[in-house]
Amino acid sequence: MNLVVLGIRGVPAAHGGFETFAEKLSLHLISRGWTVTVYCQEDGDGEIYESYWEGVRRIHIPVARKGAAGTIVFDWRATWHALRQPGLILTLGYNTAVFNVLQRIKGQPNVINMDGIEWRRDKWGLVAKTWFWLNERVGCWVGSHLVADHPKIKEHLATRVREAKITMIPYGGDEVLQADVSRLIPYGVEPQGFSVIIARPEPENSLLEMVRAFSLKERQHKLVVLGNFAPNENAFHRQVMEAASDEVLFVGAIYESSIVQSLRFYSRFYLHGHRVGGTNPSLVEALGASCAVIAHDNHFNRWVAGPEAHYFSDESSCAQLFDQLLDDEQAVERMRSASRAKFQERFTWPQVLQSYEALLTQWLPDDR
Structure with a gap:
C-alpha cells in the first residue's frame, strides 16, 4: 500500500x-x-x-x-x-x-x-x-x-x-483542553481579557472591517492580531494598522504552535473574517480550542462553526456584536460549548x- x-x-x-x-x-x-x-x-x-x-x-x-x-x-x-x-x-x-x-x-x-x-x-x-x-x-x-x-x-x-x-x-484539528498561560506574558494580556484574529492580512479576510469595528470606541479589552504585516510595502497592511486603536496589538506571524494554542484557548473571542474558501483550518482549530467564534456571515463559515456562533456582514454589524457580547458571560459560555460540540461532531x-x-x-x- x-x-x-x-x-x-x-x-x-x-x-x-x-x-x-x-x-x-x-x-x-x-x-x-x-x-x-x-x-x-x-x-x-x-x-x-x-x-x-x-x-x-x-x-x-x-x-x-x-x-x-x-x-x-x-x-x-x-x-x-x-x-x-x-x-x-x-x-x-x-x-x-x-x-x-x-x-x-x-x-x-x-x-x-x-x-x-x-x-x-x-x-x-x-x-x-x-x-x-x-x-x-x-x-x-x-x-x-x-x-x-x-x-x-x-x-x-x-x-x-x-x-x-x-x-x-x-x-481536522487537535482538541485543546489546556494551554500554558505563561505564553501570554510577552503580549501583556490576561485570560479572557483579549480577543484574537489569526489570518493572512488580505482584503478578503475582513481584517480592515474587524479592526475598525473593534476600534470604534474604547473597549477595556485587547485585540491581538496574528499575521505578517509589512506596512511599508503593502498599502492594505498600512490601512489596517492605521485604523487600529491603542487596544489592538499586531504581534506578527507566530509559528510556534504552543503560543498560538494559548492565544486561542484563553481568548474571549476568536474572530474569523474569511469570505472565500471551504473548511478553513484555523477556524477548525478554534473550535478544537473551544473558542467563542465571531465570523463573517457566509455559507462556508456557517457550516463549520454552526448556529451558536455569531456572524457579521460588515463593519457595523461586527461592532454591534462587540457591544452586545463582550460582557455577556452566559453568551460566551454558550458559544464555547457549541464550538466544542461542533468540533467533536465532525472535525476530530x-x-x-x-x-x-x-x-x-x-x-x-x-x-x-
Missing part, C-alpha cells in the same frame, strides 16, 4: 494547513502498514536526495527560485519524478494541476484535494485568477477522484464533473483520517 503525496512543501509541517494534514495522514497510514512518500521543497541548488522522518520517505528537491515561481518549478519537478513511483498519488491542491496530466497519461491513479475556490480571491490579479481557474478545470478532469473539504465546495465542483467523482471530507483527526484511509484504499492500483 504505497501513497505518494504531491502539492505541499514537505513534512514535518512548517507552513500551513495542507502540511499539517499531510503530516497527520502520513503518520496515521504508516501506523496502518502503508508506505508513504512525501516530496519536500528545499531552497538552493543541488541534486535530489532522500531522507526519512518518523517512517515517512521524503524526497527533497532543491529549488533556487523564490516565491510562486519557485513553487511552480518544484511542483513540476516533483510531478515528473513521481511518475517513477509505485502506488497511488494524493495531490493536495490544484494550483499546478496542469502538470498532473502526466499521471493521467501514464495511468497513475491520482486523488486530488481541490482545496478552496482560489480564483475568486480578491488578492489575485487577472493573470493569476486565469491560471487558477484553468487549473481548477484541469484538476477536475485529470484527477481519478476529487476530495472537497466542504459541502459548498462539493456543490461547486459538481458543476464541473459528475457528483459521484467527488467525496466530501473536511479538514481520527474521523478525518479514517475517512481518507477508506477513500485512498479504494483507489490503490490493482497490481498491488
Whole structure:
C-alpha cells in the first residue's frame, strides 16, 4: 500500500494547513502498514536526495527560485519524478494541476484535494485568477477522484464533473483542553481579557472591517492580531494598522504552535473574517480550542462553526456584536460549548483520517 503525496512543501509541517494534514495522514497510514512518500521543497541548488522522518520517505528537491515561481518549478519537478513511483498519488491542491496530466497519461491513479475556490480571491490579479481557474478545470478532469473539504465546495465542483467523482471530507484539528498561560506574558494580556484574529492580512479576510469595528470606541479589552504585516510595502497592511486603536496589538506571524494554542484557548473571542474558501483550518482549530467564534456571515463559515456562533456582514454589524457580547458571560459560555460540540461532531483527526484511509484504499492500483 504505497501513497505518494504531491502539492505541499514537505513534512514535518512548517507552513500551513495542507502540511499539517499531510503530516497527520502520513503518520496515521504508516501506523496502518502503508508506505508513504512525501516530496519536500528545499531552497538552493543541488541534486535530489532522500531522507526519512518518523517512517515517512521524503524526497527533497532543491529549488533556487523564490516565491510562486519557485513553487511552480518544484511542483513540476516533483510531478515528473513521481511518475517513477509505485502506488497511488494524493495531490493536495490544484494550483499546478496542469502538470498532473502526466499521471493521467501514464495511468497513475491520482486523488486530488481541490482545496478552496482560489480564483475568486480578491488578492489575485487577472493573470493569476486565469491560471487558477484553468487549473481548477484541469484538476477536475485529470484527477481519478476529487476530495472537497466542504459541502459548498462539493456543490461547486459538481458543476464541473459528475457528483459521484467527488467525496466530501473536511479538514481536522487537535482538541485543546489546556494551554500554558505563561505564553501570554510577552503580549501583556490576561485570560479572557483579549480577543484574537489569526489570518493572512488580505482584503478578503475582513481584517480592515474587524479592526475598525473593534476600534470604534474604547473597549477595556485587547485585540491581538496574528499575521505578517509589512506596512511599508503593502498599502492594505498600512490601512489596517492605521485604523487600529491603542487596544489592538499586531504581534506578527507566530509559528510556534504552543503560543498560538494559548492565544486561542484563553481568548474571549476568536474572530474569523474569511469570505472565500471551504473548511478553513484555523477556524477548525478554534473550535478544537473551544473558542467563542465571531465570523463573517457566509455559507462556508456557517457550516463549520454552526448556529451558536455569531456572524457579521460588515463593519457595523461586527461592532454591534462587540457591544452586545463582550460582557455577556452566559453568551460566551454558550458559544464555547457549541464550538466544542461542533468540533467533536465532525472535525476530530481520527474521523478525518479514517475517512481518507477508506477513500485512498479504494483507489490503490490493482497490481498491488
